[in-house]
Amino acid sequence: MTSEGSFIQPAIPRFDGHYDHWSMLMENFLRSKEFWELVESGYIEPSSASAQTEAQRKKTEEMKLKDLKVKNYLFQAIDRTVLDTILKKDTAKDIWDAMKKKFEGNAKVKRSHLQALRREFETLEMRSSEGVTEYFSRVMTVANKMRLYGEDMQDVKVVEKILRSLTEKFNYVVCSIEESKDIDALTVDELQSSLIVHEQKFQRRNGETCDERDGSSEGEDRVRELQQSRERQPPMWMGDYVSGEGLSDDEVHMPIVTLSTTEAEFVAAAVCACQGVWIKRILKELGQFDGGCTTVMCDNSSTIKLSKNPVMHGRSKHIDVRFHFLRNLTKEGVIELVHCGSQDQVADIMTKPLKLDVFQKLRKYWEYVKFRYKLIAS
Numbered sequence: 001m002t003s004e005g006s007f008i009q010p011a012i013p014r015f016d017g018h019y020d021h022w023s024m025l026m027e028n029f030l031r032s033k034e035f036w037e038l039v040e041s042g043y044i045e046p047s048s049a050s051a052q053t054e055a056q057r058k059k060t061e062e063m064k065l066k067d068l069k070v071k072n073y074l075f076q077a078i079d080r081t082v083l084d085t086i087l088k089k090d091t092a093k094d095i096w097d098a099m100k101k102k103f104e105g106n107a108k109v110k111r112s113h114l115q116a117l118r119r120e121f122e123t124l125e126m127r128s129s130e131g132v133t134e135y136f137s138r139v140m141t142v143a144n145k146m147r148l149y150g151e152d153m154q155d156v157k158v159v160e161k162i163l164r165s166l167t168e169k170f171n172y173v174v175c176s177i178e179e180s181k182d183i184d185a186l187t188v189d190e191l192q193s194s195l196i197v198h199e200q201k202f203q204r205r206n207g208e209t210c211d212e213r214d215g216s217s218e219g220e221d222r223v224r225e226l227q228q229s230r231e232r233q234p235p236m237w238m239g240d241y242v243s244g245e246g247l248s249d250d251e252v253h254m255p256i257v258t259l260s261t262t263e264a265e266f267v268a269a270a271v272c273a274c275q276g277v278w279i280k281r282i283l284k285e286l287g288q289f290d291g292g293c294t295t296v297m298c299d300n301s302s303t304i305k306l307s308k309n310p311v312m313h314g315r316s317k318h319i320d321v322r323f324h325f326l327r328n329l330t331k332e333g334v335i336e337l338v339h340c341g342s343q344d345q346v347a348d349i350m351t352k353p354l355k356l357d358v359f360q361k362l363r364k365y366w367e368y369v370k371f372r373y374k375l376i377a378s
Helices: 019-032 036-041 054-077 092-103 107-122 132-148 155-163 168-180 188-206 210-215 218-230 261-285 301-308 321-332 356-377
Strands: 235-240 245-251 294-298 335-339
Touching: 019 036, 019 054, 019 092, 019 132, 036 054, 036 092, 054 092, 107 132, 132 155, 132 188, 155 168, 155 188, 168 188, 261 294, 261 301, 261 321, 261 335, 301 335, 321 335
Parallel strands: 294 335
Antiparallel strands: 235 245, 235 294
């Protein structure tokens, strides 16, 4: 047994062919022994010992002894087959520089390695059966290798890469993070912690362990997501502001899997717009339509932006194509999406339990609509 004051000597890192990793470990080992200065500057044997003072001679002997210790560490760390290829082994610096030239390569070789790592970094994607910790480990392994070859890998670059390469089940989490946090200030560790929490919620919600989830089929995952998405569908209030009358309110259940609030409301708005077009055609046949624009009130600003943006970016490209009909209607001026705060959603009076003051506020609006309808009818 060792005493409380004893200290276990760290093991000497063995060279296993991966120079970048070994050099980092070996440098840290030598720095802990206060020998790294000899590797950087090297030990120079004095030409004549007679010209030295006693203090200088003693200092030279100490430096020589330290250099021999560093050489001993390097001899233990490097395999014999590799040592036999090093011609000059007079000092520790000679051995270190020879290893660096052999295995790190020159600028051209480093640039070639860096290009390969950049391609690997850009093509990284999270696998469906992969956990957050495992994926972060893969990404950070490549990112750290790029740093060793001189690439400026800031946290924001790694964070953005991870956010755009997660599986679809994390889409609504990604939207939430992008809207609520400053990506430029978000660290990799903070992002990993946040995603792990959501991953644990997925597992608790589905009643699965990690091993069971890895073995579940993609079809089962989509069925579960569909069931959850049906519980999140928002009501849509559509009003014809030519007459001031509310034409339709509906809590629509969508026949697709929506992975975020934005997607759910975008799909609901598209179905609501289809109803508006159908009602317009009926009114036109009856001679009661004057060609005005139908306004759809929506409490999600991202949905409104998505309906006006013709570019199908990565966050919306998986939405069924038929629901992008809403963009065409918005562009042609048939439908107009207008932002409406959640507290002003008139349809809530028909679909949700409300506080008394909110209920009375929305009821007054219904009374106004009813009165205006009577005036128009008369």
